[in-house]
Amino acid sequence: MSVKRSYSSARRDAQARETRRSILDAAGLLFIAHGYAATTLQAIADQAGVAVQTVYAAFGSKRELMRQLIEATIAGDDNPGPVTEQAEAKGVAAEPDVRRRAELDAALARAIVQRVGPIVRVAEEAAASDPELATMMEKIKAARRDEMLVSARQLAGPEGLRLDPDEAAATLYVLYSPHVADMLMRDHGWSPQRYQAWLARMLLETVLGTAPHDRA
Template identity: 35%
Template structure:
């Protein structure tokens, strides 16, 4: 019995160590992609910054493009769990709100936190996209996933019967305001606090997309 318990403990600890190593590599890659740019960052530099062997990076992620995708999605979602933001508790809670105006206000708070997480890496990818195909592909993948998510958000909004515009228009407005550009202009460049931006974005969505309640 004791040997079985020991084997289980050793296996669990190895899994924990592997997860810790992956996270160190992801954090190192994120730091270097932002500071140096995706194209100028090498696997050797990532390994050195993470304190691991080059072979360890390749064993965990195969190549730099695959590592970039993981760095992006950890930044976007907040952790390495392979669950779309759309399916995470914070968004499920938003979509469970029956009042559409309240839902948009809550959604703005959640997405503002996402903008804060992805802003440095997003800027680095946008700067590299013209010369680095992997960066361009990552942005294109994100654009498609964002449109898919906004399609689902719009369908859920239409289902409430409180949408003031067509489902397609709701999708387009959400997609256009969820690419990080407004956050960059108003928060990163103009100095708005995240709280002010979230309030403004929630009001924007509500005023443009929700049927006014009769007086």
Template identity: 35%
Template sequence: MGTRKYVSSTRADTAAQTRTRILDSGQRLFVEQGYSSTTLRQIADSAGVAIQTVYAAGSKASLMTAILQRAFIGDEKFVSLIERPEFVAIMTDEDTDRALSRYVDFVVGANARIADLHHAAVLAADSDRSIGEEIERSELRRLDDIHTGSVWFVHRRLIGAGEVAEFADVLSYLTSPQTYRYFAVDRAWSREHFTRWLRASIDSHLTTPDA
């Protein structure tokens, strides 16, 4: 019985590692050469697996969807951002100014990882409806997280209770992958420059006397 469990666990680990290689290769190729120009054969060759293994992992659209989910939330299993331990640790920091700086660093780091992939997915959505739908779902989850998380700013006396909706709209724009990509990629701002700008922009929308 113990041997069978060990073999089963080993096979599961191997399958997970193989899928990770496939998703990693797909992400790199989608960003480097575009979704439409990337083939499953290229993904297989890059991942070092048989083409049949990639077919078993899913269609090209489903792979892009899985890659997007993993990039947005850290893995393929959805967990709200505001419930993830690393984010909770930031929001429970007793020093509000330090918490804001940690939050900005977190957002910039996340967008640095996903901005190019998000751009590739937006372009792919023109030819694949399922990818467009996944982008829309991801954006709705992001907006919901931001709106819920904006209550933290009320608790820290940084905005008024009646300002949550408008502040969440502003914050969703400032922290979006598109905003990061415009400044950091299109306008070639350094990460440090963008980080300072983002913190200053958030600070400028804090309205209570304690802000």
């Protein structure tokens, strides 16, 4: 009986994760297509193929759904945790070659900003007229700033940082920003590959203090 209960529980958990993922996917699609204010929880439920009560039970409110959507999109996972705890970030930290470490970190950052950029634009536009959503976005930004200290330590490697940790974290906060990516890829028309190469170079020159053609 204990084996059957364990199997049933695991199956329910998997179904709950699948439902949550469907709701997040539906919300992302509709928020980007129609905006935050114009998208109702009923529309999200219809898109996801679930009852609106299921959306309320899983997220509680549209604002909380947006928060979890941003976090899940940053992480690229439906059970998000800090990016610095994921395998890709740990792979960056483990890379012994400084140039390769910057390249890996730039590739990871590019993947994140390309995923989350459209959602962040929607959320920030809506936050301009929604004080509670604006407060939520400030909390997300504060958590991101805190995570930059961990990112700086992971990026440092055996060579260390050119800047003190706080300044390195602030620099990464700017370099990793979706707004910077937008200015280069949307406004200037850079390809994602060019943006990634630029970011790796900036990491080497400003945070790690290593010229692009130096060897570790």
